[in-house]
Amino acid sequence: MDVTRTRRTVRAAALAACAVAALATPRPAAAADGDKTFVMKLSTATINDTQHEWMKRFVAAVEKDSGGRIKGEIYPASQLGSIPRQIEGTQFGSIQGWIGPPEFLTGVDERFEIMTAPAVIQSMDQAVRISRDPELKKMLLGFGAEKGLTGIGLFISAPVSIVTRKPVRHLAEFKGLKLRTLASPFEGEQIKRLGATPVAMTLGDVLPAIQQGAIDGGVAQVAVFTTMHYFDAAKYITQTNQRYIYSVAEISKKWFATLPPELQKIIVDDGGRLAEEVSPWGVDFFNGEKKTWTGHGGELIDLPPQEQAAMMEAMASIGEDLSKDKPGLKQAYETLVAAAKRTK
Numbered sequence: 001m002d003v004t005r006t007r008r009t010v011r012a013a014a015l016a017a018c019a020v021a022a023l024a025t026p027r028p029a030a031a032a033d034g035d036k037t038f039v040m041k042l043s044t045a046t047i048n049d050t051q052h053e054w055m056k057r058f059v060a061a062v063e064k065d066s067g068g069r070i071k072g073e074i075y076p077a078s079q080l081g082s083i084p085r086q087i088e089g090t091q092f093g094s095i096q097g098w099i100g101p102p103e104f105l106t107g108v109d110e111r112f113e114i115m116t117a118p119a120v121i122q123s124m125d126q127a128v129r130i131s132r133d134p135e136l137k138k139m140l141l142g143f144g145a146e147k148g149l150t151g152i153g154l155f156i157s158a159p160v161s162i163v164t165r166k167p168v169r170h171l172a173e174f175k176g177l178k179l180r181t182l183a184s185p186f187e188g189e190q191i192k193r194l195g196a197t198p199v200a201m202t203l204g205d206v207l208p209a210i211q212q213g214a215i216d217g218g219v220a221q222v223a224v225f226t227t228m229h230y231f232d233a234a235k236y237i238t239q240t241n242q243r244y245i246y247s248v249a250e251i252s253k254k255w256f257a258t259l260p261p262e263l264q265k266i267i268v269d270d271g272g273r274l275a276e277e278v279s280p281w282g283v284d285f286f287n288g289e290k291k292t293w294t295g296h297g298g299e300l301i302d303l304p305p306q307e308q309a310a311m312m313e314a315m316a317s318i319g320e321d322l323s324k325d326k327p328g329l330k331q332a333y334e335t336l337v338a339a340a341k342r343t344k
Contacts, residue, residue, distance in 0.1 A: 038259060040072045042097040043086045045203045047076040049223045050157050050282035051099045051247050054274055058153075058249070061270040066263055082202045091148035093254035101157075102140065102248045103184035109143040111332040116186040117319035118242040119312045120340050124286075127156045127244040128279045129343035136339040137272075139332065140248065150256045152271030153249035155279045158286040159241040163225050164217035165210060167236040167299065171195075171307045180206045180218030185322055187219065190242060193314050210234050221245050222300075223289040231296040238301045241308075242315050249275065 042059065044051045052074075059072030080086055080095055083104050089095035091108075105112040121127050130136060131154050141151025168174055175195035181187045183200050191198040199215050203224070209215045211233045224230075225237060249271055256264060290300060303311065319337070323330040 036069070038070045038255075038263065040070050040096040040255075041075060041080070042072060042099065043075045043078075043080040043089070043095050044099040045076075045078045045083050045086070046100075046224060046227065048227045050155065050278060050285060052076045053281060053285070054153070054155065054247070054249065054278045055099060057274045057278060058270060061274060062266055065266045065270060070259075070263060070266070078204045082204060084202065087250075090250060090252045091254075093148075093252045095252065096255045097249065097251045099247055099249045101182060101245055102154075103182045103187065105144060105149075105248070105250070106184055108147045108149065110326070111143050111329055112140070112248075113184040113186050114319070114323075114329070114332045114336045115140070115246045116182065116184045116190075116243055117333060117336060118186075118190055119316040120319065120337060121244050122344070124156070124159065124244070124283055126340070126343050127159075127246075128283065130336075130339050131156050131246060131279060132276055133339040133343060136335060139335050144250055145253070148253045149250040150253045151248055151250055152268050153275030155247055155275040156282055157245040157247050158221035158223060158282070159239070160219060160243050160245055161222055161225070162217055162219050162238045162240055163210075163230055163234045164236050164238065165213075165234045166216070167301060168217075168238045169301055169303070171303060171311055177216040178214075180209065180215055180220075182219065186318060187243075189318050189322060190315055191219070193318070194311070207233060221286070222293055223286060225298075226289045226292045226296070231293060231298040235298045236301060237293065237298060238303065240303070240311065242312060 040059070040062065042055045044055065046052060055074045055076070059074060062070050063072055078086070080089060083100060086095060086098045087105065087108070090098040102112040103116045121130060137154050140154060144151060162168065162179060164177065171194065177196040178199050179191050179196050180201045181191055181198040188198040188200070201209065206218045207228060207230060210217065210230070217234055222237060251267060256267065259267065294300060302308070319333045323333045
């Protein structure tokens with residue numbers, strides 16, 4: 001027994017010595033942040049439009065300014081899943097960035113929907129100016145901070161339009177139609193005040209639903225209808241223009257936190273700068289896409305002036321009506337209205 005105990009004691013002492021030696025032996029230094037490459041996957045639901053253009057410019061700028069330390073990957077046309085899945089992926093960090101209309105983020109924070117408020121912005125030029133308003137940008141891009149999102153850019157897409165299978169030339173002809181809307185109570189109320197039925201639906205499902213007759217049309221903007229070839233199923237666009245469609249660029253807060261400070265600054269600076277730069281491009285693109293629509297046999301329809309004015313009057317109170325009992329939403333809406341006054 002004494003021999004056995006002696007052997008065990010010797011073995012234990014040897015193991016302990018090895019452990020001490022291992023702790024004392026210097027380990028290879030971890031790769032410094034300057035040697036690490038960060039992958040940045042960006043996702044959006046559309047393709048060949050202002051959102052896609054911003055993504056391309058942003059990736060090129062970030063790769064250049066980071067000296068290749070950030071490598072961008074672009075996934076348009078819902079390649080990474082439906083819009084809700086893209087947003088969730090960005091929150092959880094499996095996707096590093098999502099670009100799309102802020103109203104799709106109402107499940108994250110209902111205040112995002114203020115940008116769908118109608119009869120606040122009066123022209124495309126004003127729509128561009130308001131996207132650059134410092135107070136509005138600071139507020140809107142901060143809404144997702146507690147839900148895993150870091151906002152870095154806000155830019156204009158286009159005025160809203162309604163595409164339909166049959167022509168709508170007068171307000172009364174909207175009555176009874178089933179129209180796809182964005183995921184926003186503000187927009188749903190606009191469709192109700194037209195006498196139509198709002199059907200919330202993600203973008204990838206809209207064209208098949210129109211083709212199958214499940215809905216009569218949808219709310220979006222001309223470039224969406226052209227780039228996704230809606231003219232094969234619905235040839236009529238009524239340019240209602242009661243509000244303007246914006247896009248926000250949201251970065252995964254979880255991923256953003258892994259970046260060293262100098263790369264975080266590049267992401268924020270390039271995001272904001274390119275949001276401003278892409279807006280004029282978006283205006284020109286929008287005007288060009290109207291010609292593309294008519295060139296494929298589509299028709300652009302304007303309501304008679306008196307009916308257009310009546311529609312705007314009927315919708316003007318929506319922002320106030322839907323926010324009056326929600327202090328946070330009301331404050332955000334009032335900030336938008338104040339920005340509109342500053343940018344007239």
